[in-house]
Amino acid sequence: MNYFELFSLAPVYDIDTVLLSERYRDLQRTVHPDKFANASAQDKRIAVQRTAQVNDGYNTLKHPISRAEHMLSLKGIDLRDESTTVKDTQFLMQQMEWRESLEDIKHSDDPDELIDQLHHSFSDYQAQITVQMSQLIGSDQPSELQDAADLIRKMKFMAKLQDELARAEDALF
Known part of the structure; x- marks a missing residue:
């Protein structure tokens, strides 16, 4: 299923999340199973399926x-x-540096400073990836789509690092 079509949005990476939320609420009002309380069993099942898709x-x-x-x-x-x-x-070398810095938080004299540095480093890198993703993902060129796939892999890694940093931060407090 093409979710962009479902929400009547252009298939672009930089979507308007406010518009997405508005369309979500509109669709939920239309397909919510409560609206089909007195309908046939089949209509109720379809409403549940549509709600799940939305x-x-x-x-x-x-x-x-x-x-x-x-x-x-x-x-x-x-x-x-x-x-x-x-x-x-x-990127793999940078990963190792970030992981070492995450480990150093436990032993640092100023863990807050190290945490702030990592937050900034992660944010800067994610901003770079996001700009590149916006440029590549709309392409129909196979090489650019593969480059976008590589960026997604990096984004996934960065999300894991963010989680690890949050856990390290929580452990200090």
């Missing part, structure tokens, strides 16, 4: 990583269950 679509389009994966899947590239790793050696 919820899935909203959750997919709301999050940048799943939105990008959805866009690529519409172009025939499915990344959801893959195990391909990033082959960018510069």
